[in-house]
Amino acid sequence: MALSDPAAWYITLANAAWHRSRKYKAEESDFAPGQEVMKYYRLSLQSIARRLADPTKRNDEGLVVAIAGLICHNSSIENHDQLKVHLEEIQRIAQKGGLRSLHNPILRLMVSWLDLTAASYLNISPRFEIPKCLSLEIDPGNDTRCLEQLLATWDEECPDLGDIVSALRVTAAAASYVNRHINHPTLWRDGTAALRVLGPALHEILSLEGRPLPSNPGDKSYSARAAREAFRRAALVFMAVVKVKLGFEAHDMAAHLDAFRQISQLPLVDWAVVPELNLWAHVVAAAREKPEDRAWHVFTIVSIMQALGLETADRAFEVVRGIMWVDAIAEGDDDLRREIDRLAWGSFGRMVRDLQAVSEGVCLAGLGTSLSTECTPE
Structure with a gap:
């Protein structure tokens, strides 16, 4: 041309x-x-x-x-x-x-x-529609089975997330395709395959309209809308990382990471509203941050893990992979896993000590009651 x-x-x-x-x-x-x-x-x-x-x-x-x-x-x-x-x-x-x-x-x-x-x-929203003849039909097979199971529960619990379902499915399908074909360099050589695979997912994510948070944190939509924007920004970070892996530039990543950082620190957000989605979003963002800049992300990840009953980073990453993942972008995740485990085990230890203290307090109180009963003059 x-x-x-x-x-x-x-x-x-x-x-x-x-x-x-x-x-x-x-x-x-x-x-x-x-x-x-x-x-x-x-x-x-x-x-x-x-x-x-x-x-x-x-x-x-x-x-x-x-x-x-x-x-x-x-x-x-x-x-x-x-x-x-x-x-x-x-x-x-x-x-x-x-x-x-x-x-x-x-x-x-x-x-x-x-x-x-x-x-x-x-x-901003894209100006053009994706040309249908140029988009690639992707069958993710069983790769998105876990995601589909989760989508059913999210839709029932959080109507505010209804419009992100299509974006989740298309992005997960793109991730599945990249995962299966990442080791075929000739496929990605001229760039057109990457555009056809990633383009529809990016279009779906970017077409999601912004929704302001309710002024009242007690509003039932407050945490769901925070989760929706967290997903949108994390998905754009995720796609940016995949683009870089396929040889493209991603000047947009820094802005989306910064926006996610601000969302993750919003006051009074209950990240356990849709815990699996929020776990995925925080892991995606944390994996791209420097260790010194992701302490809050790690804290939130551990909090969500506790809500889900997950004790280790490996278990948390299993949940994240079930939503969407590309193995080739997981370089450096070992450090993040160690940070999560350190905080998780520290939190677990504190919980055990707190439970022991409560238990001992109950026993002492019971013993005191028993003694006072025995010593009470008739």
Whole structure:
């Protein structure tokens, strides 16, 4: 596609120069290609601007290719302020027929993916629907059996979670597919398989509308809505980690981790309302945090474990895997497991000591009553 349009070719050269600059920077060379990057970037912008000003050319599909290239370039250099502007222009060009009006299926897939990437970074809903012909039908088999059993109970106990069921199913199916095929590198080489697998899940998650928390923590929806947003943010973190594993960038992860951190520290949230979902969300977020930044997550995980009657981190991770997981992203989880076990066993020890103290107190009180009865003069 880079050869199909002059502006697209210029932005491809700009991107190549920028990636080359990263290599030379890593090697501490004196080579400074910033001027080369800007030269090609300006040439691309000028070509796009001229055609946008010409009514006979402003709806050209080649322009979509060029603007998509600008989005890729700005994402690479983390110039995210321009994402919205570029996507609005693509939306205008394709507004008559949506992405279906674009003839090139790879271009449709590319624009859809860039839309999802920008939506996740900006925390907004996607502008385009996922092209149905490009999404992949996934049969997770028995991989989501535990999740399906849990969904039935969540739906009965928490009506506020009803609209996340579809997002959970699609995300779990995507995780199942990645888990089964992660060791087939040729499948992921050109990126299209990853887009077709992850795209529908990302679209479902990002399409969930925000719901404000009730002002009264005693409201029965308070904890359920906190759990809903915790799931949404944790799911976006989860997908970001999978994207990185498949060779993509994930500039959105830090913002979602920060948002989850704030949610997890909301006052008076009962995380035991939907304990399995909240356990999954906190484990996903904690696994991506530095040890010094996840003490609160670990504390909440242990609290949820106690509500579920789980005594060890291994048991907790079994529950988490039953909801959705990708084994290849579990690197470094051993440290988290040890932190959980240390706190869990410390809490268990304190509970045993408290029970012993209560038991001893009851015995002493009984003994005192007995003695006082025996010594009471008739």
